[in-house]
Structure formats: C-alpha cells, structure tokens
Amino acid sequence: MNEYDYIIIGSGASGAAVAEKISSEYDVLILEKGSYLKLSEAHKGYFKSSSCKDFDKHGKVDILSANAVGGTTLLTIGNGIRTQEKKLENLGIDIEKELDEVEKDFDISPIPKNMLGERTKLFIDISKELGFESKIMPKMIDVKKCKNCGKCNMGCQFQAKKTSLYYVEKAISKGAELKTNFEALKIIKRGNEYIVEGKQDENHKSISSKKVIVSAGALDTPKILNNSGIITPKNLFVDVYVTIGGKVNYSFKEEINMAAYIPFKDFMLSPYYSERIIKILGEEKIESKRENIIGIMTKIKDDSFGFVGKDYIEKYCTGKDVQRISNGVAIASQILKKAGVDKIVSTEAAGAHPGGTAPLGITVDNQFKTKMDFYVCDASILPESPGAPPLLSLMALGKKLGENILNSS
Ligand SMILES: Cc1cc2nc3c(=O)[nH]c(=O)nc-3n(C[C@H](O)[C@H](O)[C@H](O)COP(=O)(O)OP(=O)(O)OC[C@H]3O[C@@H](n4cnc5c(N)ncnc54)[C@H](O)[C@@H]3O)c2cc1C
Structure with missing residues (x-):
C-alpha cells in the first residue's frame, strides 16, 4: 500500500509552495536533504559548487545554493522581481494570478x-x-x-527577511510530514506507484507514494532524473x-x-x-x-x-x-x-540562480510532467536564464502546480 499521496523532494522556493497548496487535501511527505536551520544561522546551509574543475581559476564559475529546510530562499537578498512570465505563458503556463498571490503572501x-x-x-x-x-x-x-x-544573504538575525520557511510551516500545520537530512537519489515506477530511494543519516531508505514531485533545485534535480532513467540536456x-x-x-x-x-x-x-x-x-x-x-x-x-x-x-x-x-x-x-x-x-x-537543467518543452511538459509521469517543479524547468532574481516566479510555479493538482482531483 502507498504510504503517501504525494512525496515532494526538496523544500525550497517551488517545493514549499506546492506543499503549502496541496497539504490540506492530500497526505504529503516532504523529503529534505538539509536540516532545519534558524534564519539567523542560515549561512550554515551555504553550498558552493565549483564548475570546470579542470580549468584554470579564471574559467571557473562558483555556483551558490543552500541545503536546508526552505532551500536557497534562506540566503536571498530578498529581491522579489517578476521574471519570465511572458516566456512561461508562451510555453502554456500562465502564472499571473499566482504571482499576485506570492506578492500578497510576502507583502512584496x-x-x-x-x-x-x-x-x-x-x-x-x-x-x-x-x-x-x-x-x-x-x-x-x-x-x-x-x-x-x-547581511540578508547570511540569513537574518532580526527575522525581517521572508523565506520559504513560511510555506513549509504552513504545509506542516495543514498536515504535511517533513523528513530532514533525507537525500532522495532515485525514483522507480512500479505499476501505479512510485518508490523513492534515498539515504537518511547514511541509512538506505525506500518510501512509496502515488505521485512524486521533484523540487530539488537545478543542481540536484537533474541528478535524480538521470539516476531514474531520464537523460537531461546540457542547458x-x-x-x-x-x-x-x-x-x-x-x-x-x-x-x-x-x-x-x-x-x-x-x-x-x-x-x-x-x-x-x-x-x-x-x-x-x-x-x-x-x-x-x-x-x-x-x-x-x-x-x-x-x-x-x-x-x-x-x-x-x-x-x-x-x-x-x-x-x-x-x-x-x-x-x-x-x-x-x-x-x-x-x-x-x-x-546564484542555477536553472534550465530539466527545461519546459524538453524534459517536462506544460503540466510539469516528465515521460515517467512524475512532476518536476523548480528552477530546473526554466527554459532560459532570466538574468534577474527568479524566486518570485519559482514560488508562483509551485503554486500553479499545486492548483493544477487540486483542480484535477
Ligand atoms: C546568495 C544568494 C542570494 C539570492 N538572492 C536572491 C534574491 O534576492 N531574489 C531571488 O529571486 N533569488 C535569489 N537567489 C536565488 C534563489 O534563492 C533560487 O533561485 C531559488 O531558491 C531556487 O529555487 P528552487 O526551488 O529551484 O531550489 P532551492 O530553493 O535551492 O530548493 C531546493 C531544495 O531541495 C533540497 N534538495 C536538494 N537535493 C535534494 C535531494 N536529493 N533530496 C532531498 N532534498 C534535496 C535542497 O536542500 C533545497 O532545500 C539567491 C541565491 C543565492 C545563493
């Protein structure tokens, strides 16, 4: 028997927004690789990936993200600009209403x-x-x-900065379960259910659910997809x-x-x-x-x-x-x-804005679905670089997927 209706992998900008939308209607489990950090100690969640390790240091681009409940939103400067809504609309995803909602939720x-x-x-x-x-x-x-x-990007010792912790906490209050320090590695489709394989505190774990949403961010989502048999493009x-x-x-x-x-x-x-x-x-x-x-x-x-x-x-x-x-x-x-x-x-x-590694129109369709029928929703689905802060649009995309799910039930 399935343990959950939905497993959401990752509690960052998009994952937390989907969780908040659907948790009163469904049994939701959020799997998060990082731990629960106070906003004042968010700098402990910093994760730096260096690209081009074989290049000399002038060719290298350091890519910043966070592994923690609330994801990279814990490290932001709080910039909340609308980006890519026209591009997304052309691809069949209208996030106008959801952008309004996020702006209201966070009083941007x-x-x-x-x-x-x-x-x-x-x-x-x-x-x-x-x-x-x-x-x-x-x-x-x-x-x-x-x-x-x-010092916004170190966290916020005055609790002034607003982050996805707000959506995570709302989702939990509506009944969602959160497992921290759980790294999802692979998704297996078996009949009508999915098995998420991963490790928690170095122990191997498998959890089943009816549906899966991958929101692990643009640097980790492609790893999970590739392990699961979906080859992602160089994008x-x-x-x-x-x-x-x-x-x-x-x-x-x-x-x-x-x-x-x-x-x-x-x-x-x-x-x-x-x-x-x-x-x-x-x-x-x-x-x-x-x-x-x-x-x-x-x-x-x-x-x-x-x-x-x-x-x-x-x-x-x-x-x-x-x-x-x-x-x-x-x-x-x-x-x-x-x-x-x-x-x-x-x-x-x-x-600091990695994206595009499982793009809309190539790896996922405009219903956020992959060829294995599970969902992907995070910066990896953005088709091209916004060249501007993407957080607001990523939260709106999370809300959009949540609404699609509620409307289809
Ligand atoms: C220093 C800094 C400042 C920024 N400032 C701004 C700003 O002011 N405005 C703005 O719009 N954007 C800003 N950004 C960018 C913004 O934070 C990101 O674009 C956004 O958070 C990405 O959302 P996401 O949902 O794709 O991924 P994330 O928010 O990174 O969430 C992914 C989550 O998945 C978890 N995860 C990863 N792998 C696994 C796994 N295998 N199993 C389980 N969980 C996993 C991660 O721990 C993380 O919690 C900033 C980024 C940085 C680094």
Missing part, C-alpha cells in the same frame, strides 16, 4: 525611500547623470523589523555575476544590498557590497575598511551552456557572456569613477 514592495542607504542613493544619482534610470528593488522584507544591517545557466568595486575617501553606514537596479536587455546593474573587494584590494596592497567600500554587481542573462554530471558541473562563460559582462562592467566603472574610486577591482565570476 519597493523599499521605502527613507530606508535607502547612501551607497544606493549615490548609485541612483550618478546613473541618472549618465542617462540611466534606476528602479527601486521590490523586497521580501518586513521593513518594520529590518535594521538595515546589509545549465546560472545568471553569472561579478561585482566590481573599490575604496572611496569617505564612509558609508550599513545598508540593504541591491536596493536599486538598472535593467538592460541582457544584464542588470545593482549596488552591492562584497567582502571580497576588501580582500582583493589587500592583495594589491591597498588597505580598506567595510565602510569605505562601494561596489556594483553586474548580473547577466547567460547562455544555457552547462551540464550537471554525476559528481561534477560543467559551466563556463561563452564569448557572448564575456561581452555581456564587459558591457555591464563598463557602465559600472563609469559610475564608480564618478563616485571617487581610483582603483577598481573585480570579484571572480559566480552564479
């Missing part, structure tokens, strides 16, 4: 003007002088609790980013990162403080302190040109990607020069 709105820090204001003013109009970033942050510490994107910055001879207070942005066709610019800039300046014998540093992130819409293997990731920047980064860095440099930075340095390339 642009940061109030009185909370914008001096780095952000300088970015907005100088960009304007140069002819570029900035937008204020919509944030998933409770501004009444936020203390402007600028990995990560929204490659670099931060350039330097030292000024005046000082700033702490502030929320990425509080404004300028969208371009295939990249975006946003003010961003990176600790790495201090270290790189140090290597150049320039001493600096946190309060003297100003930085700008260039995040590009990179080519889908990477692959997740069994124990390696292949991802590097194409010639077009390098051109996109250069275009962004050229404008960011002009802004920094006008702000008073003499020596500009750059961080290494990294990516």
